[in-house]
Amino acid sequence: MNFGESDAERGLRAEVREVLRTPPVRGALDDLARAMAAGEREPDVRPLYRAIAAHRLFAASWPEEYGGRGVSHLEAAAVIEELVRGGMPDMLQVLSVQIVGLFLLEAGSPAQRARYLPALASGELFATVLYTEPEVGSDLASLRATAVRDGDGYRLSGTKVFGLKSGMSDIGLCAVRTGTGVTKYEGISLFLVDLHADGVTRGTIASLADEQYDRVELDGVRVGADALLGAEGEGWSLLTRCLAIERTGLDYSLKAARWYDATLSGLAADTADDALLEEVGRYGAAVDAARLLAWNSISQLGRGPLDPTSAAIAKYHTSETAQQVAYWAALVHGHGYGLRGLAPDKAAVLEAGYREGPGLTLSAGTSEMMLELVASSGFDRPDVIGGAGDGPQI
Amino acid sequence: MDLRSDPVLERIAGTVRDGLGAAGAGPDGSATLAALADLDGFAFAASMELGGFDLGLSCGVTIAVELGRRALPDVYTGGMLVADALAEAADDAPGADVAAAVVAGKQVVVAAGLDRATVGDAAPAEPSPGGWRLPEVLTVDDVYPDAAVCTAFRTGDGEVLLAVLPATLWRPLARPAFPWSGHAPSPAAVAPGEIPSGQVIGSLGAGRPLTDPAGLLARHRVRQAGYLLGLGLGAHALAVAHAAGRRQFDRYVLDNQAVAFPLAKAKIDLEAARLLVHRAAWLADAGGPFAREAAEALAWTAEVTLRTVRTSVQVHGARGLTVAAPVHRFFEVVRPAATRLGPPGALWRESALRRLAEYHTAVAERQS
Ligand SMILES: Cc1cc2nc3c(=O)[nH]c(=O)nc-3n(C[C@H](O)[C@H](O)[C@H](O)COP(=O)(O)OP(=O)(O)OC[C@H]3O[C@@H](n4cnc5c(N)ncnc54)[C@H](O)[C@@H]3O)c2cc1C
Numbered sequence: 001m002n003f004g005e006s007d008a009e010r011g012l013r014a015e016v017r018e019v020l021r022t023p024p025v026r027g028a029l030d031d032l033a034r035a036m037a038a039g040e041r042e043p044d045v046r047p048l049y050r051a052i053a054a055h056r057l058f059a060a061s062w063p064e065e066y067g068g069r070g071v072s073h074l075e076a077a078a079v080i081e082e083l084v085r086g087g088m089p090d091m092l093q094v095l096s097v098q099i100v101g102l103f104l105l106e107a108g109s110p111a112q113r114a115r116y117l118p119a120l121a122s123g124e125l126f127a128t129v130l131y132t133e134p135e136v137g138s139d140l141a142s143l144r145a146t147a148v149r150d151g152d153g154y155r156l157s158g159t160k161v162f163g164l165k166s167g168m169s170d171i172g173l174c175a176v177r178t179g180t181g182v183t184k185y186e187g188i189s190l191f192l193v194d195l196h197a198d199g200v201t202r203g204t205i206a207s208l209a210d211e212q213y214d215r216v217e218l219d220g221v222r223v224g225a226d227a228l229l230g231a232e233g234e235g236w237s238l239l240t241r242c243l244a245i246e247r248t249g250l251d252y253s254l255k256a257a258r259w260y261d262a263t264l265s266g267l268a269a270d271t272a273d274d275a276l277l278e279e280v281g282r283y284g285a286a287v288d289a290a291r292l293l294a295w296n297s298i299s300q301l302g303r304g305p306l307d308p309t310s311a312a313i314a315k316y317h318t319s320e321t322a323q324q325v326a327y328w329a330a331l332v333h334g335h336g337y338g339l340r341g342l343a344p345d346k347a348a349v350l351e352a353g354y355r356e357g358p359g360l361t362l363s364a365g366t367s368e369m370m371l372e373l374v375a376s377s378g379f380d381r382p383d384v385i386g387g388a389g390d391g392p393q394i
Numbered sequence: 395m396d397l398r399s400d401p402v403l404e405r406i407a408g409t410v411r412d413g414l415g416a417a418g419a420g421p422d423g424s425a426t427l428a429a430l431a432d433l434d435g436f437a438f439a440a441s442m443e444l445g446g447f448d449l450g451l452s453c454g455v456t457i458a459v460e461l462g463r464r465a466l467p468d469v470y471t472g473g474m475l476v477a478d479a480l481a482e483a484a485d486d487a488p489g490a491d492v493a494a495a496v497v498a499g500k501q502v503v504v505a506a507g508l509d510r511a512t513v514g515d516a517a518p519a520e521p522s523p524g525g526w527r528l529p530e531v532l533t534v535d536d537v538y539p540d541a542a543v544c545t546a547f548r549t550g551d552g553e554v555l556l557a558v559l560p561a562t563l564w565r566p567l568a569r570p571a572f573p574w575s576g577h578a579p580s581p582a583a584v585a586p587g588e589i590p591s592g593q594v595i596g597s598l599g600a601g602r603p604l605t606d607p608a609g610l611l612a613r614h615r616v617r618q619a620g621y622l623l624g625l626g627l628g629a630h631a632l633a634v635a636h637a638a639g640r641r642q643f644d645r646y647v648l649d650n651q652a653v654a655f656p657l658a659k660a661k662i663d664l665e666a667a668r669l670l671v672h673r674a675a676w677l678a679d680a681g682g683p684f685a686r687e688a689a690e691a692l693a694w695t696a697e698v699t700l701r702t703v704r705t706s707v708q709v710h711g712a713r714g715l716t717v718a719a720p721v722h723r724f725f726e727v728v729r730p731a732a733t734r735l736g737p738p739g740a741l742w743r744e745s746a747l748r749r750l751a752e753y754h755t756a757v758a759e760r761q762s
Contacts (some may be wrong), residue, residue: 001397375658
């Protein structure tokens with residue numbers, strides 16, 4: 001294990017800080033801050049993303065031919081950490097690059113990669129994930145949306161809900177049923193759908209959080225055979241791999257750190273009582289552990305498929321911790337976050353965090369599903385130091 | 395950060411695990427001492443000056459984890475505290491003989507007094523003509539018949555000193571607290587009487603949190619956290635094995651979410667503990683500051699392991715309370731181990747003071 005920073009990571013972090021100071025990026029960040037101060041809950045982040053993408057920092061781990069820099073997943077994670085710390089809202093980047101893009105990179109055909117990846121890396125195209133349906137949540141394999149053959153292509157129909165950023169996105173990674181098999185896990189296929197195509201209707205579903213949910217109706221949407229990802233009917237194994245990629249926990253760990261720091265900004269050692277100090281320590285360690293668990297799963301990326309148990313552990317701890325920190329902050333800082341003289345911008349961060357908190361332990365797999373995954377893996381990871389080994393013989 | 399596990403440490407863990415697996419755990423730690431000594435286990439993490447291999451705190455933690463995993467008596471961490479304090483000592487320095495015997499696997503040392511002196515409000519020791527007189531009895535873990543004691547005590551001017559007391563300089567006052575099971579290392583009170591000044595081997599500094607100039611306390615905390623981590627992992631593995639084999643209501647007990655989820659949660663908390671403990675050790679080995687990380691690794695692991703052991707006993711049903719089920723040992727051993735270096739609450743408060751100072755300093759630096 002190496003808990004330090006490599007020279008390459010350090011160099012990239014310094015470069016990101018430099019890029020954040022360049023006029024186009026600074027300007028886009030300022031525009032964003034103004035929009036949020038004016039009460040806009042979900043301002044358009046695309047101009048900011050494009051300004052950052054111009055430096056090939058948006059999808060840094062991708063090969064150069066696809067608009068990346070070919071750096072390791074760990075170095076790319078350092079870039080993202082630094083961008084988020086510098087004020088970049090990451091949701092659309094997570095969806096477009098860290099989930100859909102990475103999935104395409106792993107499972108897409110050469111033609112699909114060539115068509116989409118450079119455009120995703122440059123911020124020309126954005127992508128979203130269309131899995132959940134009104135009747136289908138945790139039990140995703142029961143999905144009902146369909147794709148039926150239509151000449152040399154398919155027609156997709158169904159309703160997808162609770163996606164994020166579909167309104168700002170151009171393509172959707174969509175799970176549908178192309179057939180039935182002995183079990184519900186057979187006959188599932190994945191498609192890349194053009195969200196500007198005929199038959200696609202997008203709407204929003206208001207939610208507690210600043211980010212609104214989307215509803216995407218697919219009404220006989222025509223796609224070519226080249227929109228199919230992997231083999232027809234064999235999408236489930238691809239899906240489980242993709243779901244693990246969603247669960248490195250990096251994004252949640254960054255939220256936990258941001259909300260924890262905002263909470264601390266209003267606290268002083270000499271006015272905190274013993275009970276509060278204990279919580280400062282305990283939550284601080286949980287936030288640190290969140291970062292370590294996220295980096296632990298990222299350390300495995302690119303060296304074979306991400307171990308789903310490791311990812312589930314990271315997802316569970318990072319999201320639960322971020323949520324708990326947001327709730328804790330509400331109690332510590334009291335009514336209107338005014339008990340201890342928190343600066344208004346920090347209070348706004350914590351208030352938004354409180355409303356975002358409940359979604360963290362549901363999105364990308366609920367906490368209960370993560371516990372299921374950890375439990376069903378048999379708990380055993382003899383491969384790591386401190387893993388279960390063969391148990392104590394005493 | 396690249397957190398894939400280190401193959402060298404993995405190999406050491408495997409070797410120690412195998413070696414200890416062959417040792418029958420006795421009430422006094424003799425078998426454990428012999429098994430670890432056989433492997434040269436005491437030399438791995440000790441300094442070259444003392445005849446060790448200098449493999450660092452990460453290696454020391456790895457050994458402590460393996461002891462905990464089987465709830466073996468902790469014959470290790472106290473000796474390593476002495477070895478750390480005397481890492482660069484000359485052969486004739488006070489305590490150097492004890493340190494050399496520790497590294498050779500011939501001397502068990504148990505640590506004492508670190509809870510009261512490092513995070514509590516221990517009364518200062520009285521100066522006496524030959525050294526100091528401790529105002530109170532100490533509690534040590536009764537793991538070995540002729541163990542030396544490494545004790546911390548506070549002096550009148552607020553400094554906390556470490557002294558090593560060979561078996562001839564202390565005597566037990568109380569019987570083991572768990573006589574019924576007959577083989578658990580358990581706390582005993584000892585009256586050290588006088589601490590000769592020649593037995594003082596190091597300083598943990600002064601103030602609150604203690605300045606700990608040589609990092610002796612922080613290193614000891616990380617090893618202790620490793621031992622606790624092992625206890626948590628061991629109890630957890632027993633609980634999973636039991637629940638996966640026991641049938642009620644025509645299904646395995648583990649197939650109920652009410653059983654599986656607390657175990658899954660414990661697994662997650664232990665995985666976090668593993669990373670916190672190894673991070674603190676890695677920072678120490680890399681020469682960076684690690685006092686806060688050490689305190690947090692210990693506090694986190696103590697709390698998580700207590701919870702895990704409780705869950706693991708519950709999952710065993712009534713069997714878990716009997717001598718026949720190995721999990722009962724973890725229940726006994728974890729209680730003294732979780733508080734030996736101070737209660738987690740005190741460690742969290744210490745970490746909070748460090749965190750608030752770090753946070754406000756960083757903000758001030760950014761603004762200037
Ligand atoms: C912020 C946010 C963003 C999201 N983004 C997307 C997106 O981009 N794309 C997309 O497709 N979807 C998205 N989702 C939807 C998300 O994937 C679903 O919410 C999730 O899969 C759970 O489904 P559900 O909400 O229908 O809950 P249900 O599956 O109905 O579950 C309800 C409750 O029961 C529990 N439960 C269900 N089954 C079990 C079981 N077997 N054992 C124990 N407990 C169980 C669940 O954990 C949950 O607490 C998002 C959700 C949120 C909150």
